[in-house]
Amino acid sequence: MTTYALPFEKPIVELEKKVQDLRSFSQNQDIDVSQEIEQMQQKIDDTRRDIYGHLTPWQKVQVARHPTRPYPIDYISNFSPEFLELHGDRLFADDHAIVGGFGKIADKKVLFIGTCKGRDTKSNLKCNFGCAYPEGYRKALRLMKLAAKFNLPIVTFIDTPGAFPGVESEERHIAEAIAVNLRESFTLPVPIVVVITGEGGSGGALGIGIGNRVLILEHSYYSVISPEGCAAILWKDRAFADKAAEALHLTSDALLEMKLVDEIIPEPVGGAHSDYEAVFENMKNAILRNLEELQELSTEELMQQRYEKFRAMGVFEEPEVKKKK
Amino acid sequence: MPFFRKRTQSTLKVRKRDIPHGLWLKCPSCNEIIFKRELDKALGVCPKCEHHFQLDRDARLTMLIEPDTFEEWDSELCSLDPLEFTGTASYSSKLEQNMKKTGHKDAITCGRAKMGEYPVAIGVMDFQFLGASMGSVVGEKVTRLIERGTEERLPVIISCASGGARMYEGMYSLMQMAKTSAALARHAAAGLLYIPVLTHPTTAGVMASYATLGDVIIAEPDALIGFAGPRVIKETTQQDLPEGFQRSEFLLEHGLLDAIVHRKNLKQTLIQMLEFTSAT
Ligand SMILES: [Zn+2]
Numbered sequence: 055m056t057t058y059a060l061p062f063e064k065p066i067v068e069l070e071k072k073v074q075d076l077r078s079f080s081q082n083q084d085i086d087v088s089q090e091i092e093q094m095q096q097k098i099d100d101t102r103r104d105i106y107g108h109l110t111p112w113q114k115v116q117v118a119r120h121p122t123r124p125y126p127i128d129y130i131s132n133f134s135p136e137f138l139e140l141h142g143d144r145l146f147a148d149d150h151a152i153v154g155g156f157g158k159i160a161d162k163k164v165l166f167i168g169t170c171k172g173r174d175t176k177s178n179l180k181c182n183f184g185c186a187y188p189e190g191y192r193k194a195l196r197l198m199k200l201a202a203k204f205n206l207p208i209v210t211f212i213d214t215p216g217a218f219p220g221v222e223s224e225e226r227h228i229a230e231a232i233a234v235n236l237r238e239s240f241t242l243p244v245p246i247v248v249v250i251t252g253e254g255g256s257g258g259a260l261g262i263g264i265g266n267r268v269l270i271l272e273h274s275y276y277s278v279i280s281p282e283g284c285a286a287i288l289w290k291d292r293a294f295a296d297k298a299a300e301a302l303h304l305t306s307d308a309l310l311e312m313k314l315v316d317e318i319i320p321e322p323v324g325g326a327h328s329d330y331e332a333v334f335e336n337m338k339n340a341i342l343r344n345l346e347e348l349q350e351l352s353t354e355e356l357m358q359q360r361y362e363k364f365r366a367m368g369v370f371e372e373p374e375v376k377k378k379k
Numbered sequence: 380m381p382f383f384r385k386r387t388q389s390t391l392k393v394r395k396r397d398i399p400h401g402l403w404l405k406c407p408s409c410n411e412i413i414f415k416r417e418l419d420k421a422l423g424v425c426p427k428c429e430h431h432f433q434l435d436r437d438a439r440l441t442m443l444i445e446p447d448t449f450e451e452w453d454s455e456l457c458s459l460d461p462l463e464f465t466g467t468a469s470y471s472s473k474l475e476q477n478m479k480k481t482g483h484k485d486a487i488t489c490g491r492a493k494m495g496e497y498p499v500a501i502g503v504m505d506f507q508f509l510g511a512s513m514g515s516v517v518g519e520k521v522t523r524l525i526e527r528g529t530e531e532r533l534p535v536i537i538s539c540a541s542g543g544a545r546m547y548e549g550m551y552s553l554m555q556m557a558k559t560s561a562a563l564a565r566h567a568a569a570g571l572l573y574i575p576v577l578t579h580p581t582t583a584g585v586m587a588s589y590a591t592l593g594d595v596i597i598a599e600p601d602a603l604i605g606f607a608g609p610r611v612i613k614e615t616t617q618q619d620l621p622e623g624f625q626r627s628e629f630l631l632e633h634g635l636l637d638a639i640v641h642r643k644n645l646k647q648t649l650i651q652m653l654e655f656t657s658a659t
Binding site: 220229233234238261276290309314367371 | 453455456459461462464465467515516518519522544546548550551552554555556557558560562563564565568583584587588589590592605606607611612615616618620621624625633635
């Protein structure tokens with residue numbers, strides 16, 4: 055499917071090249087090498103399993119940023135061919151870095167929200183590489199309130215490096231847009247399922263990331279700061295991003311252990327980009343299961359559960375004696 | 380700090396070595412040599428150019444509330460090092476240093492006090508403690524302040540400052556934005572007043588949560604206020620930043636702030652707001 059290889063995928067690429075060479079050799083010479091190819095294929099699978107079974111945090115960040123990784127719009131289109139996109143924040147503009155609209159997941163009506171990075175230069179620019187402006191967050195909130203009005207569950211897909219750090223963002227108050235989304239997300243009387251599908255870039259991710267359930271795709275990351283940004287501040291050099299990625303505990307398993315996400319959605323060996331159908335299936339099942347569970351809760355229970363879930367996040371010490379509640 | 384406007388004129392004839400060390404300081408905005416005592420009397424405002432110096436939490440509380448009315452809440456909350464973070468220095472050693480430096484356990488002090496005749500739940504952030512970055516303790520104390528304010532039907536006032544996220548606490552740090560905002564949703568639903576006061580500098584996660592969720596948002600003059608830092612913006616966009624960018628006056632002009640209030644009028648203005656919004 056892809057010719058783009060990450061640096062640590064080099065052994066796989068080399069083996070794949072050998073197989074190709076062998077194939078063309080056999081065609082030219084009319085010799086049967088199917089047995090050799092089968093062996094090589096086995097070796098490729100083993101190598102891939104081995105590499106993907108031992109990814110470092112920094113390597114996972116690279117997988118999360120893979121240019122052919124399925125993006126939110128790919129999940130939405132796959133689940134819901136009838137997806138009805140709704141545009142604009144009614145205040146300033148339509149931000150292409152965040153899409154939203156009516157859709158279905160296995161015949162279940164929902165409201166989808168998703169970030170958009172774009173696949174090629176033209177769409178990258180149109181979507182600002184997935185970095186939303188204030189109008190993106192305000193559009194998302196408008197649509198979430200629409201969902202609340204018509205009692206539709208909300209499903210949010212997040213894959214963004216972060217909110218856009220630009221002059222216009224500040225002039226239109228990106229911080230306020232995110233803050234209002236956070237506060238209002240706790241007042242929505244419908245189930246909300248959030249999925250981190252790639253990059254969970256700080257406040258820009260959290261701005262559409264409040265839900266009753268927060269799921270994360272296995273090789274995604276979710277971090278308070280990009281590894282490069284953290285390295286630049288603490289190591290005074292962006293080249294230490296691998297060290298920062300390790301220190302930040304930004305991988306799915308670390309986040310699950312810290313109880314900051316609820317569930318890891320497994321990726322196929324070789325990452326989500328290696329097998330779209332498999333990851334669509336895993337994703338769909340996980341979302342449906344969570345939505346079904348949430349449907350059992352009353353409106354009050356939903357809002358209370360969401361509050362308590364985020365209320366509990368944080369680690370600190372408090373001497374028992376002085377405790378009063 | 381590079382973002383202060385530079386003015387070079389100075390008329391003061393006193394030379395540095397004429398004054399014992401620690402009794403004077405130089406205004407970063409107008410370069411005036413100011414006696415510390417004089418500055419303290421003026422609430423940390425330069426008598427010449429009105430530059431607002433940063434205040435530590437004690438000075439700020441003293442300035443805002445009625446004497447002997449402060450009852451501190453949750454003072455014993457203490458940060459842990461859940462990620463066992465080690466970069467150039469370990470988080471635990473940084474915490475220790477900052478506790479020693481400030482005499483406080485983290486970057487915010489919270490409690491109940493009176494302003495004029497009005498009882499309030501008040502929080503004061505202190506830039507001196509790790510740049511008033513928001514970790515679990517700041518988030519928890521702010522959340523408890525707001526929750527208790529809701530329970531006891533008190534207005535909440537938070538003097539905000541923050542240089543960024545508490546990176547050492549990773550995603551725990553980010554999630555404090557969520558829980559503080561959640562608590563404000565309930566405080567707002569109870570029909571209670573919340574006022575954040577933005578001081579120099581208020582940025583990042585604090586800015587994208589409780590600093591911008593006020594019924595009324597007040598800032599001190601010339602404070603740096605924004606989500607991303609000016610250097611990050613410049614590096615990312617390669618754009619020249621407009622004059623006065625991310626300063627209080629710029630944000631008033633762009634519609635975020637209700638008012639910019641000189642420090643000498645801050646307490647009185649807040650009391651007026653309490654009066655206008657009180658039931659009686
Ligand atoms: Zn001055």
